Amino acid sequence: MLLTAALLAAGCGDRSPDPADTAAGPGENGSTDPSRPAHGPAHGPAPGGPHPSPPPYRRWGLSAPLAPAPSNPDRPPAPHASGPGPAPVVDHIPTRDKVVFLTYDDGAEKDPRFVDMVRELRLPVSIFLTDSVVGPGYGHFARLRAVGATVQNHTLDHTALRGLPYAGQRAEICGQQNKLRQRFGIRPTLFRPPYGAYDTTTLRAAADCGISAVVLWRASMRITGLRHTVGDRLRPGDIVLALPHPRLRSSGGTLTQGPDQLKGASLTQMTTRLLRRIQEQGLTVGRLEDYL
Numbered sequence: 001m002l003l004t005a006a007l008l009a010a011g012c013g014d015r016s017p018d019p020a021d022t023a024a025g026p027g028e029n030g031s032t033d034p035s036r037p038a039h040g041p042a043h044g045p046a047p048g049g050p051h052p053s054p055p056p057y058r059r060w061g062l063s064a065p066l067a068p069a070p071s072n073p074d075r076p077p078a079p080h081a082s083g084p085g086p087a088p089v090v091d092h093i094p095t096r097d098k099v100v101f102l103t104y105d106d107g108a109e110k111d112p113r114f115v116d117m118v119r120e121l122r123l124p125v126s127i128f129l130t131d132s133v134v135g136p137g138y139g140h141f142a143r144l145r146a147v148g149a150t151v152q153n154h155t156l157d158h159t160a161l162r163g164l165p166y167a168g169q170r171a172e173i174c175g176q177q178n179k180l181r182q183r184f185g186i187r188p189t190l191f192r193p194p195y196g197a198y199d200t201t202t203l204r205a206a207a208d209c210g211i212s213a214v215v216l217w218r219a220s221m222r223i224t225g226l227r228h229t230v231g232d233r234l235r236p237g238d239i240v241l242a243l244p245h246p247r248l249r250s251s252g253g254t255l256t257q258g259p260d261q262l263k264g265a266s267l268t269q270m271t272t273r274l275l276r277r278i279q280e281q282g283l284t285v286g287r288l289e290d291y292l
């Protein structure tokens with residue numbers, strides 16, 4: 001557990017750790033929670049009278065429903081099918097469809113409301129799981145799968161792979177393939193290296209474990225806002241990494257949100273903010289697996 005704690009303390013998926021980046025901006029700690037769905041008549045607008053419940057997009061803080069992704073995706077030709085050779089690395093999908101892709105890592109934040117959000121908004125999210133972080137929490141991800149999320153590989157132990165020998169990298173990747181097969185009866189095809197750190201050995205080991213693409217990101221959503229690695233706005237095909245926890249901490253084997261700036265913010269709130277940005281830019285959310 002100590003090893004896990006030390007690894008997690010270094011943050012997840014963060015390719016450029018920057019303490020200033022995690023500082024909460026004004027207004028980010030406010031008590032308002034527009035993404036909080038109203039449950040029950042106590043929140044209704046018309047005391048004493050019956051009223052229809054608001055549509056899901058309103059309950060989750062959006063001003064318009066999310067447009068459905070195209071049913072016939074404009075996807076690039078499949079890369080050479082599972083032959084020998086390293087897995088390709090992708091941080092976006094070349095497509096004319098006005099979609100971006102939402103990806104989450106580790107799943108340390110097992111917020112049951114996120115399951116409701118994914119179900120009610122029909123959000124096609126992809127979740128990259130690390131066995132040692134999920135711990136006994138696989139049931140939460142089974143529920144997420146049941147409402148439409150997909151589950152992919154993020155190593156057994158959240159080890160930084162770059163520079164490790166082939167055997168060690170393969171054990172981290174193939175080991176989690178086996179865990180996910182045991183838990184869910186699936187064989188993931190996508191892999192995200194912890195911290196986004198990889199080398200050519202990673203790509204070879206991933207391919208040998210049955211991975212068809214190594215998935216990075218073009219934009220990351222943090223508590224403090226959206227950060228782009230290319231340009232200054234979302235573009236069609238961008239893969240977005242949601243980082244609800246800039247710095248994870250472990251105490252007594254239980255992951256907790258560490259930084260103060262996380263108070264008042266949650267996975268669902270952050271996702272609502274991200275969805276608003278996506279809608280503002282005329283985009284919607286596609287399922288990554290439909291494009292890879």
Ligand SMILES: [Zn+2]
Nearest residue numbers: 012013105106
């Ligand atoms: Zn991670």
